[in-house]
Amino acid sequence: MTTRTDAGPSIVGLAVRVILTAVGSACLIVGAFLAWVDGIDGTDLDIRAYWTTHFKTAGSFVATVGFSVIVLGLLALVGLATGSGWLTRLAGALAIVAVVLLGIELYRSAADDRLQIGAWLALAGGVLTLVAGFIGMWGSPDGSSSASTVVVNS
Numbered sequence: 001m002t003t004r005t006d007a008g009p010s011i012v013g014l015a016v017r018v019i020l021t022a023v024g025s026a027c028l029i030v031g032a033f034l035a036w037v038d039g040i041d042g043t044d045l046d047i048r049a050y051w052t053t054h055f056k057t058a059g060s061f062v063a064t065v066g067f068s069v070i071v072l073g074l075l076a077l078v079g080l081a082t083g084s085g086w087l088t089r090l091a092g093a094l095a096i097v098a099v100v101l102l103g104i105e106l107y108r109s110a111a112d113d114r115l116q117i118g119a120w121l122a123l124a125g126g127v128l129t130l131v132a133g134f135i136g137m138w139g140s141p142d143g144s145s146s147a148s149t150v151v152v153n154s
Contacts, residue, residue, distance in 0.1 A: 013136030020132035021080055021088055027125030028073030028095055032066035034118030037106060042066030042118045050101045053109035069098060069122050076129040089133030095126030 032042040037055045043066035046058040050065065058064045072091045079087030099119050106113060 010136075015136075017085065017088075017132050017136035018080060020128050020135065021076055024092065024125045024128030024130075024132055025073040025076045027121050027128060028069050028076070029125075031118045031121030031125060032069040032073075034121060035116040036065060036102070036118040037116060038111070038113045039116070042069060042122070049105060050098065051105065053105050053111075055106075055109070055111070055113070065098070065102065066118075069095060072098070073125065073129075076132075079129075079133065085133035085136075087133075088129050092126045092128070092130030092133060095122055096130065099123040099126065 034041060036042045036045050037049065040055060040057060043061060043064050044057045045065040046054075046056050047063050047065055047068060049055050061067055072095045076088045076091035076095075079085060079089075079091060082088075099115070099122055102119060103115055106115060
């Protein structure tokens with residue numbers, strides 16, 4: 001007779017998930033305050049930079065690229081409360097998409113600008129939070145976290 005009990009994730013897996021999420025979120029939030037394009041900080045760069053080739057400063061903090069990335073960083077932290085990690089993965093994936101969209105618009109523009117440290121830090125934060133969402137997941141794929149015991153009689 002063989003008995004196997006799956007009680008949940010290991011403490012190491014959870015610790016790695018929390019650390020990666022915290023570091024990734026910190027990268028997203030700090031990166032939002034640094035230069036993204038042409039010396040413009042993420043908290044000053046108009047959100048329309050995601051879909052237009054005009055990189056201007058915004059009149060409102062809420063309408064900036066930096067604000068959107070800060071929200072994603074906070075969303076990743078909130079995702080630690082979910083057992084499955086789907087919210088952390090979503091925040092990381094959206095952060096990656098945000099930087100890629102900005103990179104595409106920068107490539108399309110006639111300017112000779114490049115992505116600067118804030119955008120690269122946000123990209124790193126997006127990758128870290130995406131990876132963190134897959135580490136240390138507990139429960140079954142349907143989201144339940146009950147322990148299961150399998151007994152096999154031979």
